[in-house]
Amino acid sequence: MSLSKEVIQALAEITGKDGMRVDPVDMSVYAYDATTRWRGMPEAVVFPTQVDQISAIMALANAHIIPVTVRGAGTSLSGGPVPTAGGIVMCMTRMNRILNIDTDNFTVTAEVGVVLNDLNMALAKHNLFFPPDPQSFLAATLGGCLSEGAGGPYAVKYGLFKHYILGMTVVLASGDILKLGGNTMKNVTGYDLPQLLCGAEGTLAVIADATFRLLVAPQAKQTVMAIFDDVTQAGKAVHRVRSAGVLPAKIEMIDNWVIRRIEEHTPLGLPLSAAAILLFQMDGMAPAVEKETDQVIELCRKTGAAEVRPAKDATEAQNFWTARSFGFSAVFGSAPTLISEDVVVPTSRIADLIQCIKALERTHDLTIVLLGHAGDGNLHPCILTDMDDADHYERAQMASNAIFDAALAFGGAISGEHGIGLEKQQILKKAMPAQGIDLLKQIKRAFDPKGILNPGKIWEAS
Amino acid sequence: MTASLLTDAPGRCMKCGFCMSNCPVYGIDPIESHVARGRNMLILQKQAGTLPPGKAYVQSLSHCLLCGRCRAVCPAKVSSPEITVAARAAVVRQQGVSWSQALVFRGILKHRHLMAHLAGIAARLPGLGSKQGTPLRHMADMTAVVSAGIAIPRLSRPFLADRLKSIRKPPDPSATRGRVVFFAGCGFEFFFSGMGQAMVEILTRSGFEVVYPQSQGCCGIAAYNAGDVKTARKMASANLSAFTDCDAIVTGCATCGTALKHYGHWLPQGNGLRAAAESLAGKVWDFSHFVHHHGFPGQPRRKRPLKVTYHDPCHLRWHQGIIEPPRRLLAGLQDIDYVEMDGADACCGLAGSFAITHQETSRAIQAKKMAAIARTKADVVVTSCPGCIVQLMDGAQRHHVPVKVMHIGQMLNKFEAGANHGE
Numbered sequence: 068m069s070l071s072k073e074v075i076q077a078l079a080e081i082t083g084k085d086g087m088r089v090d091p092v093d094m095s096v097y098a099y100d101a102t103t104r105w106r107g108m109p110e111a112v113v114f115p116t117q118v119d120q121i122s123a124i125m126a127l128a129n130a131h132i133i134p135v136t137v138r139g140a141g142t143s144l145s146g147g148p149v150p151t152a153g154g155i156v157m158c159m160t161r162m163n164r165i166l167n168i169d170t171d172n173f174t175v176t177a178e179v180g181v182v183l184n185d186l187n188m189a190l191a192k193h194n195l196f197f198p199p200d201p202q203s204f205l206a207a208t209l210g211g212c213l214s215e216g217a218g219g220p221y222a223v224k225y226g227l228f229k230h231y232i233l234g235m236t237v238v239l240a241s242g243d244i245l246k247l248g249g250n251t252m253k254n255v256t257g258y259d260l261p262q263l264l265c266g267a268e269g270t271l272a273v274i275a276d277a278t279f280r281l282l283v284a285p286q287a288k289q290t291v292m293a294i295f296d297d298v299t300q301a302g303k304a305v306h307r308v309r310s311a312g313v314l315p316a317k318i319e320m321i322d323n324w325v326i327r328r329i330e331e332h333t334p335l336g337l338p339l340s341a342a343a344i345l346l347f348q349m350d351g352m353a354p355a356v357e358k359e360t361d362q363v364i365e366l367c368r369k370t371g372a373a374e375v376r377p378a379k380d381a382t383e384a385q386n387f388w389t390a391r392s393f394g395f396s397a398v399f400g401s402a403p404t405l406i407s408e409d410v411v412v413p414t415s416r417i418a419d420l421i422q423c424i425k426a427l428e429r430t431h432d433l434t435i436v437l438l439g440h441a442g443d444g445n446l447h448p449c450i451l452t453d454m455d456d457a458d459h460y461e462r463a464q465m466a467s468n469a470i471f472d473a474a475l476a477f478g479g480a481i482s483g484e485h486g487i488g489l490e491k492q493q494i495l496k497k498a499m500p501a502q503g504i505d506l507l508k509q510i511k512r513a514f515d516p517k518g519i520l521n522p523g524k525i526w527e528a529s
Numbered sequence: 530m531t532a533s534l535l536t537d538a539p540g541r542c543m544k545c546g547f548c549m550s551n552c553p554v555y556g557i558d559p560i561e562s563h564v565a566r567g568r569n570m571l572i573l574q575k576q577a578g579t580l581p582p583g584k585a586y587v588q589s590l591s592h593c594l595l596c597g598r599c600r601a602v603c604p605a606k607v608s609s610p611e612i613t614v615a616a617r618a619a620v621v622r623q624q625g626v627s628w629s630q631a632l633v634f635r636g637i638l639k640h641r642h643l644m645a646h647l648a649g650i651a652a653r654l655p656g657l658g659s660k661q662g663t664p665l666r667h668m669a670d671m672t673a674v675v676s677a678g679i680a681i682p683r684l685s686r687p688f689l690a691d692r693l694k695s696i697r698k699p700p701d702p703s704a705t706r707g708r709v710v711f712f713a714g715c716g717f718e719f720f721f722s723g724m725g726q727a728m729v730e731i732l733t734r735s736g737f738e739v740v741y742p743q744s745q746g747c748c749g750i751a752a753y754n755a756g757d758v759k760t761a762r763k764m765a766s767a768n769l770s771a772f773t774d775c776d777a778i779v780t781g782c783a784t785c786g787t788a789l790k791h792y793g794h795w796l797p798q799g800n801g802l803r804a805a806a807e808s809l810a811g812k813v814w815d816f817s818h819f820v821h822h823h824g825f826p827g828q829p830r831r832k833r834p835l836k837v838t839y840h841d842p843c844h845l846r847w848h849q850g851i852i853e854p855p856r857r858l859l860a861g862l863q864d865i866d867y868v869e870m871d872g873a874d875a876c877c878g879l880a881g882s883f884a885i886t887h888q889e890t891s892r893a894i895q896a897k898k899m900a901a902i903a904r905t906k907a908d909v910v911v912t913s914c915p916g917c918i919v920q921l922m923d924g925a926q927r928h929h930v931p932v933k934v935m936h937i938g939q940m941l942n943k944f945e946a947g948a949n950h951g952e
Contacts, residue, residue, distance in 0.1 A: 090584065091585075092562070101543070141544075141546060158561075161559060205547045396543070397604075400541055405543075
């Protein structure tokens with residue numbers, strides 16, 4: 068399918084000449100996201116700046132049955148914004164205004180193209196705190212985070228994007244503009260449609276702006292690093308802390324592979340023999356933080372930590388967290404193809420999941436790097452492989468599938484915060500009964516009868 | 530320029546998108562082909578032969594300031610500016626240099642007397658020789674300046690070469706601490722010769738014998754960055770031959786300093802001067818770094834306390850890693866109220882010919898910079914690059930920001946009201 072001259076002309080009239088691109092070279096840079104393997108060329112990219120423009124584009128696309136894939140910064144790890152059906156990419160990066168920071172009612176309303184880090188910087192000036200922290204926060208847009216159901220380390224204590232959404236302005240496939248939800252802390256007005264759009268990967272409607280609730284920034288913080296000789300033991304320590312009733316803001320895990328990369332590049336004096344490190348951050352009122360810190364230190368020691376180091380000061384704490392972020396980048400730069408999983412299990416089963424992954428690593432002769440959010444049961448086992456090496460890639464895929472099976476067997480889920488997109492469509496069938504997938508399709512039809520919004524995502528085309 | 534710079538290096542990009550967070554160009558208009566991630570993907574496809582034809586490729590390559598800020602935030606440490614330059618060079622190899630670039634790089638920059646002559650003529654053209662003395666950007670942009678609507682700077686009279694003897698001894702020759710070559714670069718040679726002189730005076734008063742080789746020329750970076758490697762190599766070779774025996778080569782231009790430090794990479798394997806270029810790199814110092822390292826006598830003569838802020842030239846901060854020395858020098862001065870501006874590390878938007886080829890984007894980046902300077906309420910913004918100085922002076926006038934723009938050498942040497950034209 069290719070766009071007719073009339074359609075291109077009409078798009079240009081809606082957005083202005085500067086608001087759209089059709090050069091094939093320009094299309095190439097909207098053909099991917101942050102996954103290594105998915106590609107899909109659009110035929111036009113539009114950059115709306117107003118909700119009215121979104122509405123007009125959707126009405127046009129709906130009339131001509133043209134696929135529309137909404138895109139933020141393209142940092143997704145599931146293939147969600149890859150326009151595999153061609154058609155139009157609606158890039159929201161120019162919808163980047165923070166509309167209102169309500170310091171009386173602790174809410175913020177912003178357009179979806181606002182970058183999460185920019186929002187955080189603006190809120191910090193008012194001592195306000197928006198906790199969800201996907202690690203792509205430097206680039207990721209609010210719309211992308213909402214649509215992919217994003218979260219991050221703070222999920223342990225503070226939850227995900229969907230736990231902060233109060234209301235949104237959306238444009239339906241038909242082009243109709245709608246306000247959903249509101250700006251109050253409570254709101255039970257029929258089905259919770261804003262929640263339905265969280266994690267819908269842009270398949271139901273186009274979100275133009277969103278209103279989130281906010282918190283006041285915590286007064287005190289303390290970081291603790293616990294070093295373990297056994298990675299399974301680290302998993303046990305996570306659950307022991309959680310089940311003791313202590314609620315750190317974050318509990319992150321890195322394994323021996325990452326520790327070695329850190330010591331190669333930015334040495335922190337970590338023991339190279341360590342199998343895993345847990346990083347805890349406690350936050351809140353100072354006396355509570357102090358008490359929780361003591362408890363975490365004691366519980367880690369009791370669970371066999373070889374060494375427990377509370378950060379001496381803010382600088383050392385920052386170094387510890389930089390090391391954690393470095394882990395992410397070290398993994399990404401180290402293999403031609405990366406299968407980055409996003410499984411999540413109840414915290415009581417983390418140790419089991421870890422044990423299972425270590426066994427798969429051995430039996431399939433692979434490197435599987437273990438890092439992740441641990442504290443909420445969400446791990447990102449990363450399988451280092453190469454798509455061009457058929458044998459290796461096959462083993463990697465076998466291990467990947469086995470990890471999904473294990474997560475499901477432990478009562479977990481196949482994706483904690485990245486979404487299904489293109490990456491996990493096959494596994495969806497294992498994770499959800501057929502009737503469930505059928506319900507998804509019916510909901511999709513109710514919102515988008517002609518199937519133009521991000522077609523080909525979440526479930527396999529039948 | 531190796532193939533691996535065009536395939537392996539961009540191939541290490543993991544598409545995380547972090548470069549979007551601090552790219553000044555993407556910050557003005559968030560378009561994927563204007564940021565390192567998108568550009569690297571295009572370069573990879575171009576090399577693999579899978580890129581569809583379209584003008585947008587060359588446009589994407591040109592839409593980069595080469596400021597190097599993306600490299601600082603890149604988890605995979607992909608050297609996107611180098612990759613972009615290599616890709617531009619590949620285009621030049623295929624399509625040749627445009628006539629206007631050929632005129633500037635191959636003609637004017639290689640023959641600086643001609644350049645000075647042309648500059649003199651341009652300055653006399655009606656409406657160009659600005660009464661306010663708003664100076665020209667980089668010399669390389671001379672021929673395009675008319676269409677860009679940028680006021681031409683007042684030429685220095687005399688040029689720096691005529692102000693300086695070939696060798697200047699310190700006041701007390703018996704206590705000489707060393708011998709340095711002063712590399713002026715086009716900015717201090719022709720437009721800010723007073724600033725150049727100020728730096729030489731500080732160096733001599735600090736106890737250094739200063740040699741000014743008369744045969745030094747343009748550093749060549751404008752040609753190099755545009756992909757005209759052939760011309761850039763000739764300029765590098767000419768400068769390498771001009772340098773005499775010395776302990777250090779000092780320049781007050783962040784951009785020239787970057788070029789001098791990288792001459793070794795510019796020259797091909799087997800070139801006789803390559804070894805000399807590589808050993809020279811270790812001797813090249815930015816003026817602020819050198820003075821901070823060695824110390825200098827005396828205090829500036831000022832009439833009242835000054836509020837001062839500092840702008841990081843990209844070529845100093847991101848390409849040479851010099852961040853603290855200029856700040857420490859300024860903070861160490863008496864009666865200085867030093868204030869850091871928001872985004873001091875962000876490009877001023879000049880970036881050589883970028884200001885002409887992408888005028889709108891350049892002006893928008895400049896506007897952000899001027900707003901940040903205005904918020905500091907500083908009397909003076911100090912920097913270490915003649916290109917930045919031109920852009921900041923132009924910005925101060927354009928946005929009515931009452932701030933004086935000074936080179937750090939000028940700041941250290943003296944402060945006189947109305948003395949911001951290097952004269």
